[in-house]
Amino acid sequence: MPEAAAPVLDVQGLKTVFKTRGGEVHAVNDVSFSLRPGELLGVVGESGSGKSVTMMSLLGLLPSPPAEIRHGCVMFDGKDLLQVKPRTLRAVRGGEIGFVFQDPMTSLNPVYTVGMQIMEPLRKHMGLSKRAAATRARELLELVGIPDAQRRLDDYPHQFSGGMRQRVMIAIALACDPKVLIADEPTTALDVTIQAQILDLMLGLREKLGMAVIWITHDLGVIAGIADRVLVMYGGQIVEHAPVGDLFRDPQHPYTRALLKTIPTISGERAKRLTVIEGQPPLMTEAPNACPFRARCDVAFDRCAVENPPRYPVGPGHDAACFYNARTKGPRDA
Amino acid sequence: MLDQTVKPLVRVRDLKMHFPIHAGLLRRRVGEVKAVDGVSFDVMEGETLGLVGESGCGKSTCGRALLRLYDITSGDITIDGHNIATMSQNKLRPLRPTMQMVFQDPQASLNPRMTVEAIIREPLDEHTSLSAEEKRDKVAALMDAVGLNRKFAKRYPHAFSGGQRQRIGIARALALNPKFIVCDEPIAALDVSIQAQVVNLLEDLQEQFGLTYLFISHDLSMVRHIATRVAVMYLGKIAELAPREALYRDPLHPYTKALLSAVPEPDPDLARSTERVILKGDVPSPSNPPKGCNFCTRCPAVMDICKQIDPEYRQVQPGRFVACHLFNETTTTAG
Numbered sequence: 154m155p156e157a158a159a160p161v162l163d164v165q166g167l168k169t170v171f172k173t174r175g176g177e178v179h180a181v182n183d184v185s186f187s188l189r190p191g192e193l194l195g196v197v198g199e200s201g202s203g204k205s206v207t208m209m210s211l212l213g214l215l216p217s218p219p220a221e222i223r224h225g226c227v228m229f230d231g232k233d234l235l236q237v238k239p240r241t242l243r244a245v246r247g248g249e250i251g252f253v254f255q256d257p258m259t260s261l262n263p264v265y266t267v268g269m270q271i272m273e274p275l276r277k278h279m280g281l282s283k284r285a286a287a288t289r290a291r292e293l294l295e296l297v298g299i300p301d302a303q304r305r306l307d308d309y310p311h312q313f314s315g316g317m318r319q320r321v322m323i324a325i326a327l328a329c330d331p332k333v334l335i336a337d338e339p340t341t342a343l344d345v346t347i348q349a350q351i352l353d354l355m356l357g358l359r360e361k362l363g364m365a366v367i368w369i370t371h372d373l374g375v376i377a378g379i380a381d382r383v384l385v386m387y388g389g390q391i392v393e394h395a396p397v398g399d400l401f402r403d404p405q406h407p408y409t410r411a412l413l414k415t416i417p418t419i420s421g422e423r424a425k426r427l428t429v430i431e432g433q434p435p436l437m438t439e440a441p442n443a444c445p446f447r448a449r450c451d452v453a454f455d456r457c458a459v460e461n462p463p464r465y466p467v468g469p470g471h472d473a474a475c476f477y478n479a480r481t482k483g484p485r486d487a
Numbered sequence: 488m489l490d491q492t493v494k495p496l497v498r499v500r501d502l503k504m505h506f507p508i509h510a511g512l513l514r515r516r517v518g519e520v521k522a523v524d525g526v527s528f529d530v531m532e533g534e535t536l537g538l539v540g541e542s543g544c545g546k547s548t549c550g551r552a553l554l555r556l557y558d559i560t561s562g563d564i565t566i567d568g569h570n571i572a573t574m575s576q577n578k579l580r581p582l583r584p585t586m587q588m589v590f591q592d593p594q595a596s597l598n599p600r601m602t603v604e605a606i607i608r609e610p611l612d613e614h615t616s617l618s619a620e621e622k623r624d625k626v627a628a629l630m631d632a633v634g635l636n637r638k639f640a641k642r643y644p645h646a647f648s649g650g651q652r653q654r655i656g657i658a659r660a661l662a663l664n665p666k667f668i669v670c671d672e673p674i675a676a677l678d679v680s681i682q683a684q685v686v687n688l689l690e691d692l693q694e695q696f697g698l699t700y701l702f703i704s705h706d707l708s709m710v711r712h713i714a715t716r717v718a719v720m721y722l723g724k725i726a727e728l729a730p731r732e733a734l735y736r737d738p739l740h741p742y743t744k745a746l747l748s749a750v751p752e753p754d755p756d757l758a759r760s761t762e763r764v765i766l767k768g769d770v771p772s773p774s775n776p777p778k779g780c781n782f783c784t785r786c787p788a789v790m791d792i793c794k795q796i797d798p799e800y801r802q803v804q805p806g807r808f809v810a811c812h813l814f815n816e817t818t819t820t821a822g
Contacts, residue, residue, distance in 0.1 A: 199678040199679060199680060200678055314769045316769060317769070344541035344542055344705065344770075345541070345705070345707070345746060345749040345750055345751075346541060346745060346746060346749045346765075346766045347541075347769070348749065348751070349748075349749035349751075349763055349765050349766075350765055350766070350767075352751075353763070353765055371678070371679060372751060373679075373753040374708075374750065374751030374752055374753045374758070375751045376753075377751065377752060377753045377754055377755045377757075377758045378751050378752075378755070378758035378759065397755045398755050398756070401753065401754060401755050411680070412679065412680065413753065415679060415680055415682075415683045416679060416683075416708070416753055417708040417709055417711060417712040418708050418711075418752055418753065418754075419707055419708045419711055419735055419747060419750050419752065420735070420752060420757070423711060423712065424712065426687060426690070427683040427686055427687055427712060428683065429680075429683045429684050429687055430680040430683070430684075431684075433648050433650070433651075433681075434648075434678070434680075
């Protein structure tokens, strides 16, 4: 990975709040990260940790109200996506930034043929003629490994299996040669053998097309196999950020460490008993003035309840938002 | 672990569950979905049999058919000495307390209009003649056993998180002191950090009450943790059944091999160095399974015979059952 290259996407201090009758929900709180050209950035977290909302906020996909983006800037191609006009944003979405959603059945339109849905961004964003778009659509289906592509362009989504539909979604996202592809749990709804096919396909495509990818998942196994760098999210915040090898070898945040211990594996030592992270995920209605993990943390102390830890650097390209220093086994200095 | 004197609590022989497909104006029967197509296995007393497979392979149908939640097409099911395969639902009712089920979706399997107490008490109302006070004590004891705060007995399911709701479902299944519980993907809808809590609870309860589980799951790593023996299903049939260690160390059936190699391991070095077996294509439709072996369309080690003759499900090593022509004595072990 080119370390020094300027990031293609740079997010600073993003904060998204949902206004509900029960008060404000702090879904994303001060999230900053950058994406370098050609890299695969993994984002892991449990449901409700804010990973999807982060990505939807930066593309302006959240309905407002109830969502409100309080702060932040999202620099892409010299523009702040949070400030530009809706028209400009529409040109970026589906054009230079592609998006693949979790559930391929609900994100494809059931009453249009797959061919039309792939051609739509080609005609809208790239201004291709109908014929050119049809040719390109066929190439795209071939690229994502759908056999008999020409004939299948005229099929409807329900005629495809889950794995094939996800390939169609990827083809649509790739239609306009995006610089950035955001994939939100793209394999979660699929079986493991189909997931293996899609992961293999994505790695091949990234190599071939050289785009940067943000891969959102809750599955640490998937992350281990494909990511270059990883963001771990918890309670709407980034709690740890590390190159993939360091994250698994030397996790610094108590949540990451607990998470890695709690998942069973199919090889290696079989644990007699699973390690449990006690308690429940946090309610996001509280103002984020304390560490979101403190109630379930085994090393929490007084400071964690009154102050939200910033991200402390703990190694090259590695930071963790925790007042406890796992290496010295004591509190970090203020 | 599993000593030879243990007797089977559940015996299933050649279980078939076919669902008819009706089509046309007259709703004529035009075919059938062979969801479970000739499955045989035993579940030993006190063990956990893991049943794994991809979606649509028939594992949930198998679990439900086994408890006679369906009227099965054919086959024999013996649970705790009773042959229940063709028993009428009326005769089955007094036997229900011994066999219970924990469902996948704790949101859908709990009545939103009943309090937690009422949900857990319902089996007691139906099957026992305890006094109101005895029932209340029993409910409180069950809530303690599954780690729910007694104070929440009057609350409704929506007030609980996914993991807690699954605990309510488990308490309900335990109410009648069952011997055998079918757990149908009990952790699939839960977050990773909550899954471990529920699995540990199931293990504790097994020890405490001497339960026998059929644990249905698509999560191979969790099954490795909880199961004593593991059965792998593909398209309505069992491809392989083996003790846990043997299956994960040395899978025999090509499908088991592919399935295990597809599981993403949370270790970057391992994940990048191991060569994966990537299966081509999708699972065929169970209404129109291929001729011969049902895995022959995707099998990396397919032979001519596989496309003609359905392999017999047989014991190839002590305690290990496989349905694959690679393990026929007549054919040499090619590939």
